[in-house]
Amino acid sequence: MKKHRIPVTAEPAAEDLAAIDMEWPLIAAELDVLDAEITMFYAEDHGGPTPLDWRRLRRAEARVTRAAAELAAGIAGPHRAA
Template identity: 45%
Template sequence: MKLIVAVQEPVTGDLADAGPSWQDLHAIELERPLIDAEMDLLDVEIALLARPVSELDQRRLRRATNKVLAARVEVANRLGAGEAA
């Protein structure tokens, strides 16, 4: 009986480097206000799927959208100022 053995190197590589680097974590931290604002907008949009839209709901949606836009400007200004480096 012949033994069948893999001839190639393992594809997974070294699992010690499997997590994100500190640069990746720093970039995520810089984008945290935008991530939070987008999650709030998503919560509002999900809530609006279940019921008719009232005037209050329209204001909540508009406020959440404006919060996302403001967070995008803030993140773009940070990245433009070289804070991500």
């Protein structure tokens, strides 16, 4: 069976890479929320989430809020700590 592959002919433009770099603090913060949520799901199998699990989730959500506000205000920069 022959597979049809579409060749990639264009690389991301410098503007695209700059936009990703600018949004990276928000992306990283959202990944932290996802990681905390996964931990919460697994905790259900072991007696439920601990207070530390809940704290970790709240802090991750707060980081998303801060990163989104900074991005909207235009003060987020490349590799800025979230």
